Amino acid sequence: MAANNIAVSPRDAIELVVSYPTVPLTVDCVIFGFHENSLKVLLIKSDLTKYEGKLSLLGDKVNADEDLDTAANRVLRQRTGMTDVFLEQVHTFSKPDRHPGGRVVTTVYASLLNIKHHQLLLHDNELKWHTINQIGEMAFDHKQILEVCTRWLQKRIQEQPLAFNLLPVKFSLRQLQNVYEAILDVKLDRRNFRKKFASMGFLNDTDEMETHVTHRPGKLYTFDFVQYQQKKKNFIGIDF
Amino acid sequence: MAANNIAVSPRDAIELVVSYPTVPLTVDCVIFGFHENSLKVLLIKSDLTKYEGKLSLLGDKVNADEDLDTAANRVLRQRTGMTDVFLEQVHTFSKPDRHPGGRVVTTVYASLLNIKHHQLLLHDNELKWHTINQIGEMAFDHKQILEVCTRWLQKRIQEQPLAFNLLPVKFSLRQLQNVYEAILDVKLDRRNFRKKFASMGFLNDTDEMETHVTHRPGKLYTFDFVQYQQKKKNFIGIDF
DNA sequence: GCAAAAGTGTTGTCCTTACACCCATGC
DNA sequence: GCATGGGTGTAAGGACAACACTTTTGC
Numbered sequence: 001m002a003a004n005n006i007a008v009s010p011r012d013a014i015e016l017v018v019s020y021p022t023v024p025l026t027v028d029c030v031i032f033g034f035h036e037n038s039l040k041v042l043l044i045k046s047d048l049t050k051y052e053g054k055l056s057l058l059g060d061k062v063n064a065d066e067d068l069d070t071a072a073n074r075v076l077r078q079r080t081g082m083t084d085v086f087l088e089q090v091h092t093f094s095k096p097d098r099h100p101g102g103r104v105v106t107t108v109y110a111s112l113l114n115i116k117h118h119q120l121l122l123h124d125n126e127l128k129w130h131t132i133n134q135i136g137e138m139a140f141d142h143k144q145i146l147e148v149c150t151r152w153l154q155k156r157i158q159e160q161p162l163a164f165n166l167l168p169v170k171f172s173l174r175q176l177q178n179v180y181e182a183i184l185d186v187k188l189d190r191r192n193f194r195k196k197f198a199s200m201g202f203l204n205d206t207d208e209m210e211t212h213v214t215h216r217p218g219k220l221y222t223f224d225f226v227q228y229q230q231k232k233k234n235f236i237g238i239d240f
Numbered sequence: 241m242a243a244n245n246i247a248v249s250p251r252d253a254i255e256l257v258v259s260y261p262t263v264p265l266t267v268d269c270v271i272f273g274f275h276e277n278s279l280k281v282l283l284i285k286s287d288l289t290k291y292e293g294k295l296s297l298l299g300d301k302v303n304a305d306e307d308l309d310t311a312a313n314r315v316l317r318q319r320t321g322m323t324d325v326f327l328e329q330v331h332t333f334s335k336p337d338r339h340p341g342g343r344v345v346t347t348v349y350a351s352l353l354n355i356k357h358h359q360l361l362l363h364d365n366e367l368k369w370h371t372i373n374q375i376g377e378m379a380f381d382h383k384q385i386l387e388v389c390t391r392w393l394q395k396r397i398q399e400q401p402l403a404f405n406l407l408p409v410k411f412s413l414r415q416l417q418n419v420y421e422a423i424l425d426v427k428l429d430r431r432n433f434r435k436k437f438a439s440m441g442f443l444n445d446t447d448e449m450e451t452h453v454t455h456r457p458g459k460l461y462t463f464d465f466v467q468y469q470q471k472k473k474n475f476i477g478i479d480f
Numbered sequence: 481g482c483a484a485a486a487g488t489g490t491t492g493t494c495c496t497t498a499c500a501c502c503c504a505t506g507c
Numbered sequence: 508g509c510a511t512g513g514g515t516g517t518a519a520g521g522a523c524a525a526c527a528c529t530t531t532t533g534c
Contacts, residue, residue, distance in 0.1 A: 010287055010288065010289040010292055011287050011288055011289070012288075012289060012341075013288045013289070013290055013339065013340040013341030013342075014340075014341045014342060015341070016288070016341050017264055017339060017341030017342045017344055018341075018342075019301075020264035020265070020266070020301040020344070021264070021265075021301065021302070021303060021304040022262035022263055022264050022265075023262055023263060023264075023265050023302070024257055024260035024261065024262050024263075025260075025261075025262075025263050025265075025345060026260070047250055047251050048250065048251055048252075048253045048256070049250040049251065049252060049253070050253055052250050061259075061260040061261065062261070062263070062334075063261060064261040064343070065336045065343065066336070067334050067335060067336065068332060068334040068345070069334075089331060089332065091329060092308060092329065092332045092347050094302075094307050094308040094309075094347075095307060096305045096306070096307065099253065099257060100253040100254075101252075101253030101254045101255070101256050101257030101258075102253075102254060102257045102258075103304070103305065104257055104260070105265060105308070107332050107334075157478075158476070158477060158478050158479065158480075159479065159480050160480050161480055172486090173486090173487095174485075174486080180478070184476060186476060189524075189525075189526085190485090190486085190487090191487085191488075191489085191525095191526085192523070192524065192525085194486095194487080194488090195488095195489095195523095196478060196522095196523090199522090210486095213484095213485085213532080213533085214483085214484070214485090214532080214533055214534075215483080215484040215485040215486075215531080215532060215533070216484075216485055216486045216487085216530070216531035216532045216533090217485095217486080217531080217532065218485080218486055218487085219486090219487095228480075232480060233479075233480070236398070236424060236426055237398060237496095238397075238398050238420070238436060239398065239399065239473075240398075240399050240400050240401055240468075240472060240473070412513090413513090413514095414512075414513080429497075429498075429499085430512090430513090430514090431498090431499085431514085431515075431516085432496070432497065432498085434513095434514080434515090435496095435515095435516095436495095436496090439495090450513095453505080453506085453511090453512085454505080454506055454507075454510085454511065454512090455504080455505060455506075455510080455511040455512040455513075456503065456504035456505050456506095456511075456512060456513045456514085457504080457505070457512095457513080458512080458513055458514085459513090459514090477523095
């Protein structure tokens with residue numbers, strides 16, 4: 001152990017950094033979507049011999065001089081063609097043995113998008129949407145990562161208006177409730193749910209109705225992000 | 241861009257990983273403490289020529305085959321001698337120019353500890369506690385990191401019983417309220433604050449009182465982590 | 481006309497807030 | 508005895524949970 005209270009002479013930053021071990025970095029994207037009342041996630045099949053045929057998140061190496069955010073956006077863009085999509089860093093996973101090719105540290109991002117707003121690009125490796133609770137074994141530690149991201153989504157969707165990223169611009173209250181019920185895995189009271197969102201004042205009534213439904217059509221709403229930004233609470237509320 | 245729908249033959253994991261660029265990784269610890277009604281953070285002075293004398297978080301390189309959690313715990317232990325302290329990963333920072341010695345990616349951990357429960361070790365570089373809102377310029381992007389961690393703490397302390405990590409095992413309600421007021425930067429109503437915590441049922445009344453105070457001494461309590469684990473809410477509460 | 485989901489209100493309970501007075505200790 | 512903060516109760520308002528019937532559409 002080093003001695004205490006030793007005056008240290010200034011060090012050169014480059015020399016210091018050169019002495020550090022280096023590690024390959026990747027990003028993995030957990031891309032959530034919503035379809036037919038189920039939460040979906042976009043996956044491929046791994047092309048590594050060890051995991052042949054197992055499902056895998058969308059990931060890639062981080063290029064030299066590339067930001068992690070930039071790398072995650074690139075992965076998303078290459079696969080879905082979408083930019084300006086909700087994308088947020090969730091956690092960095094670093095168990096030394098998590099990758100069979102040697103040590104690889106991965107930073108995981110979660111993304112939410114409307115399945116209908118894009119077409120899949122780069123269909124390599126059987127890129128497909130999978131229903132979240134019907135996914136079997138996965139490659140690497142991706143199952144664990146997916147669980148972390150699902151819990152993260154369950155928490156975030158209650159604190160922030162993220163559900164709207166999964167829906168069309170115009171949506172019915174039923175669709176909105178379906179998103180919450182699927183993600184939180186609960187049944188909610190329809191009347192209280194509607195009252196809740198009505199009282200928030202962030203939903204704009206369009207003059208349109210659902211079409212092609214086999215029952216009484218519901219009104220379509222849009223989410224008012226401007227109102228939300230102005231009114232959102234700066235919350236103080238101790239609650240655990 | 242790669243062609244679509246090409247069947248890919250299995251790849252060897254090691255070959256693949258060897259082709260990835262590698263990056264030096266570090267961990268930085270934002271170690272929070274509480275003293276004299278102020279939120280404190282443990283900092284050193286940077287010994288890099290570029291940042292000479294500027295304040296810096298406690299960090300170190302991540303050793304080969306070392307987990308990020310392990311590295312963060314090591315940094316904490318080397319400086320404070322403490323293990324089994326609250327420590328949680330917050331975010332990974334990766335701007336290519338954030339370190340003057342070249343690209344360095346850092347994963348930041350936040351820790352909460354009771355200043356009196358430990359003695360500082362390795363006093364190199366003027367290791368000291370600093371009051372959170374009296375900190376000037378810092379080295380690297382550490383000011384920004386500190387702000388992210390402070391907001392993280394403000395949020396977490398309202399959702400989870402973290403405040404108790406900053407206090408002695410036995411504490412008065414006044415001390416507890418001081419922690420919340422300092423971290424959230426608000427004034428709280430004393431009667432309502434006490435009622436709130438009393439109704440939660442997580443505080444155990446010790447039969448002891450404060451001593452050496454210049455006014456009516458308050459009762460001392462302990463936090464009942466067992467009760468908390470059993471009763472904590474599995475919250476469904478949409479609120480934004 | 482039947483099935484299926486939309487739309488709507490009230491009541492009780494609980495939580496939160498605002499607010500004022502007496503009490504115990506050190507000096 | 509005075510200064511300092513500890514300890515307590517109540518009333519009003521707001522949010523949430525529980526709950527049932529009528530309406531509109533497609534078939």
